[in-house]
Amino acid sequence: MISQLPITNYQFPITNYQLPITNSQLPIPNS
Secondary structure: OHHHOHHHHHHOHHHHHHOHHHHHHOOHHHO
């Protein structure tokens, strides 16, 4: 799901950093 919108994640790198726990719960696909 997230893989389909990689550009969105790149545009909001700060948001991902603020939510490290959420990313940690997700598998490698998110990365």
